[in-house]
């Protein structure tokens with residue numbers, strides 16, 4: 001069943017077609033599985049290898065996504081329940097569930113961080129989707145409107161959680177102080193600008209008449225070319241980020257995976273990222289989010305009455 005996602009997402013994959021909460025949460029779960037199944041992804045876990053990771057593999061990610069899945073419903077419901085509350089109050093209201101979801105992930109992975117950043121992003125997007133659906137109906141799930149809601153919900157996040165931190169505790173806080181990188185917090189506060197500007201137009205256009213795996217791989221290259229991924233910097237510093245972005249850009253200049261030699265070049269990129277022990281985990285997360293936003297824009301949500 002899971003491998004069948006690679007060919008074409010089944011409309012029925014998303015559990016309960018009659019319940020918009022379960023349906024939307026099912027799309028997020030589908031996005032997380034599809035991301036890890038997409039192959040070959042440079043430095044990342046996929047069906048070919050575990051990338052630059054000794055502590056996790058494909059089944060770790062599938063188990064992790066399974067542990068996270070029940071919580072995805074909560075995030076959508078929380079967005080619906082607080083639809084008429086001020087946007088900036090929602091993140092604090094879903095954070096306890098996000099932390100509990102993170103614990104469920106760690107239990108399923110024996111303490112390995114597979115999806116910590118993904119949980120943060122997905123929780124925010126799904127709560128935003130719940131709010132938009134309640135306030136504006138299906139029209140509210142258009143990516144610009146959805147990302148506008150995300151930005152409204154997270155306004156001031158970088159100032160509150162990065163600029164004002166004196167002693168850094170997390171990788172993100174340390175990298176902000178060292179290099180001014182805002183990581184996932186900057187991405188959500190911008191309303192997923194990297195996804196909107198560099199990824200979603202590519203995915204939507206390539207899915208019109210091309211193979212799904214190729215569309216996802218080309219989209220990942222665009223993300224790696226532009227995303228300031230703190231995972232890369234925490235392992236290899238700013239030079240590693242420049243190497244990753246420049247390598248992705250030069251691949252895209254030659255046509256990326258759309259050319260006859262494209263997949264061979266991508267496998268070579270994968271080998272080089274593994275040799276350098278680099279993993280663009282943040283770009284992998286944004287790939288899943290790009291897929292989710294594409295699905296929310298294009299799929300019909302059955303039986304939903306605004």
Ligand SMILES: CC(C)(COP(=O)(O)OP(=O)(O)OC[C@H]1O[C@@H](n2cnc3c(N)ncnc32)[C@H](O[C@H]2O[C@H](COP(=O)(O)OP(=O)(O)OP(=O)(O)O)[C@@H](O)[C@H]2O)[C@@H]1O)[C@@H](O)C(=O)NCCC(=O)NCCS
Pocket residue numbers: 094095096097098099102113114115116117118119120123124170171172173182183184185187227228229230231235279281282283285286
């Ligand atoms: C809110 C937090 C998640 C913030 O965490 P942190 O302070 O560390 O902030 P960031 O450095 O910004 O990154 C956190 C994770 O977000 C992903 N990420 C990084 N850069 C970007 C970006 N530019 N755009 C989007 N996403 C980004 C990335 O997550 C993915 O990679 C992780 C797996 O890779 P790996 O290399 O294995 O990571 P490690 O195990 O950490 O390194 P190694 O030891 O292996 O070398 C995985 O998480 C992916 O999702 C970043 O890692 C968090 O601090 C927080 O506050 N949590 C509290 C609870 C909470 O708020 N939960 C959500 C409730 S709504």
Ligand SMILES: Nc1ncnc2[nH]cnc12
Pocket residue numbers: 035036043044045046051053114115118279280281282284285
């Ligand atoms: N496929 C993947 N490999 C490594 N880290 C990731 N973070 C999210 N998806 C990932």
